[in-house]
Amino acid sequence: MRVFITIACSLLITTAGAQVKLQKSTGAVNKSVAAKYGETITPAAVKKQLYIVAGPEMEGRETATRGQERAAAYIISQFKEAGLEPGANGNWEQHYPLYSDSLVSSTITAGDKTFQFGEDFITDLRSGHQEDIRASKIIFADYGVVAGNRNDYDNLNVSGQIVLIREGAASGASRDKGSIADKIKTAKAKEVKALLVVTPFASRYKSLDQDKLRKTGVYMQKDTTEHLNVYYITPAVAAGLLGAGNGDSLLSAIDNGWKVPVISNTAVHIVFNKAGTTLQPSNVLGYLEGTDKKEEVVFVTAHYDHLGKIKDEIYYGADDDGSGTSAVLEIAAAFARAKKAGNGPRRSMVFMTVSGEEKGLLGSTYYTTHPVYPLTNTVVDLNIDMIGRIDPAHEKDTNYVYIIGDNKLSSELRPINEKANATHTGFKLDYKYNDPNDPEGFYYRSDHYMFAQHNIPIIFYFNGTHADYHQPTDTVEKINYDLLAKRARLVFYTAWDIANRERKPVVDRHEK
Numbered sequence: 001m002r003v004f005i006t007i008a009c010s011l012l013i014t015t016a017g018a019q020v021k022l023q024k025s026t027g028a029v030n031k032s033v034a035a036k037y038g039e040t041i042t043p044a045a046v047k048k049q050l051y052i053v054a055g056p057e058m059e060g061r062e063t064a065t066r067g068q069e070r071a072a073a074y075i076i077s078q079f080k081e082a083g084l085e086p087g088a089n090g091n092w093e094q095h096y097p098l099y100s101d102s103l104v105s106s107t108i109t110a111g112d113k114t115f116q117f118g119e120d121f122i123t124d125l126r127s128g129h130q131e132d133i134r135a136s137k138i139i140f141a142d143y144g145v146v147a148g149n150r151n152d153y154d155n156l157n158v159s160g161q162i163v164l165i166r167e168g169a170a171s172g173a174s175r176d177k178g179s180i181a182d183k184i185k186t187a188k189a190k191e192v193k194a195l196l197v198v199t200p201f202a203s204r205y206k207s208l209d210q211d212k213l214r215k216t217g218v219y220m221q222k223d224t225t226e227h228l229n230v231y232y233i234t235p236a237v238a239a240g241l242l243g244a245g246n247g248d249s250l251l252s253a254i255d256n257g258w259k260v261p262v263i264s265n266t267a268v269h270i271v272f273n274k275a276g277t278t279l280q281p282s283n284v285l286g287y288l289e290g291t292d293k294k295e296e297v298v299f300v301t302a303h304y305d306h307l308g309k310i311k312d313e314i315y316y317g318a319d320d321d322g323s324g325t326s327a328v329l330e331i332a333a334a335f336a337r338a339k340k341a342g343n344g345p346r347r348s349m350v351f352m353t354v355s356g357e358e359k360g361l362l363g364s365t366y367y368t369t370h371p372v373y374p375l376t377n378t379v380v381d382l383n384i385d386m387i388g389r390i391d392p393a394h395e396k397d398t399n400y401v402y403i404i405g406d407n408k409l410s411s412e413l414r415p416i417n418e419k420a421n422a423t424h425t426g427f428k429l430d431y432k433y434n435d436p437n438d439p440e441g442f443y444y445r446s447d448h449y450m451f452a453q454h455n456i457p458i459i460f461y462f463n464g465t466h467a468d469y470h471q472p473t474d475t476v477e478k479i480n481y482d483l484l485a486k487r488a489r490l491v492f493y494t495a496w497d498i499a500n501r502e503r504k505p506v507v508d509r510h511e512k
């Protein structure tokens with residue numbers, strides 16, 4: 001159904017009469033003026049940008065690394081050269097804090113035995129807090145469940161004590177009674193000082209990537225709630241703490257009715273010591289002031305971060321999202337040329353390349369919660385994420401681009417984008433991934449989504465995924481530069497229309 005509509009539109013460009021008719025009917029697109037600048041977005045220009053943005057110097061542009069900083073510096077140099085102004089309150093960059101923690105040391109000592117982090121137990125670095133505690137006893141609270149008729153804490157005074165529980169649910173109890181989140185909540189409410197959870201899976205910790213266990217990824221929100229450190233221990237550690245046999249036999253002995261001493265008088269010493277780092281990655285913002293409607297702003301965005309280096313191998317991210325970054329640079333330059341020639345947009349333009357996308361839309365989350373321009377004056381976000389390649393579904397007919405999210409908040413965006421396409425680019429616009437039931441859920445997977453969360457209409461331009469998606473083989477020589485430039489032009493023409501039309505697109509729909 002939707003494909004039929006787009007074919008009808010693209011047929012219009014085959015006759016000059018139809019083009020004229022389109023312009024007259026709306027008055028918003030003046031092909032000759034817009035095209036004068038749109039056509040400066042050439043395959044050669046985007047190629048030149050992308051060979052630098054996704055080149056080896058940038059080391060894969062991982063957020064909060066040297067590669068990302070180099071990419072930011074390059075983007076700034078291009079915005080400056082184009083004649084934009086710094087877009088973040090007089091600065092080119094909007095820095096935002098991210099955190100990362102690494103383990104310094106952690107041990108559990110019971111009697112004369114010392115157990116090691118990563119081998120005998122682990123704990124979650126991010127939620128764990130500094131701890132150096134000693135106790136003369138351990139309290140065993142079976143599964144640590146309080147629900148219905150079951151109370152594993154019955155008659156136990158655990159306030160300020162170290163408590164050991166088993167993972168999972170008691171036989172006969174429903175599975176949801178055994179969730180670790182519930183058990184932690186219960187233990188917190190009872191003012192338990194530290195929680196030890198014995199699990200046979202802990203015996204596998206040795207084989208895990210020790211570097212990953214000892215260092216968190218970057219994260220945005222510092223958890224300010226009261227912490228309870230949870231240590232996941234092997235049966236051998238549990239046996240040592242309970243003073244009961246060896247690890248292998250302990251759990252089956254309990255299951256077979258062996259009465260665990262509820263209170264074990266073993267001297268215990270737990271140490272958990274981590275170091276935190278605060279990092280300052282950035283979003284890069286270039287600004288082009290509008291004329292009579294300059295208070296209203298049109299955003300064109302792409303993420304400039306990618307996956308960086310993994311085990312010394314560079315993940316270049318040429319398509320993801322070097323292609324979008326290069327497109328933003330050339331679209332910005334085209335608008336700046338128009339302005340220099342006296343054809344500047346009525347609304348102001350903000351060209352923003354964000355970081356943190358691959359870590360979970362962190363840069364766009366930060367921007368939309370710390371906006372430089374009032375969100376109520378932000379008219380649209382046109383987001384470009386991967387537009388330089390052809391996905392397997394379009395190998396035969398490559399003249400396409402996926403359009404996602406264009407009708408979620410405004411009924412006026414799709415007609416604007418389709419008109420720009422019919423007038424200038426003639427793509428087959430593919431709305432497949434706009435289906436809310438599509439299992440890929442791409443609408444939720446790039447930065448425009450954070451703008452949509454604030455009721456700002458968006459369009460997401462996308463080429464679909466391919467075999468090199470998130471692989472070190474997503475490299476510059478595999479990009480189709482004709483397509484990349486033409487898709488960038490579609491974004492340019494749509495932005496041009498929105499920036500120059502009399503009324504901004506109405507927000508009249510609320511699709512999630």
Ligand SMILES: [Zn+2]
Pocket residue numbers: 320358470
């Ligand atoms: Zn990606």
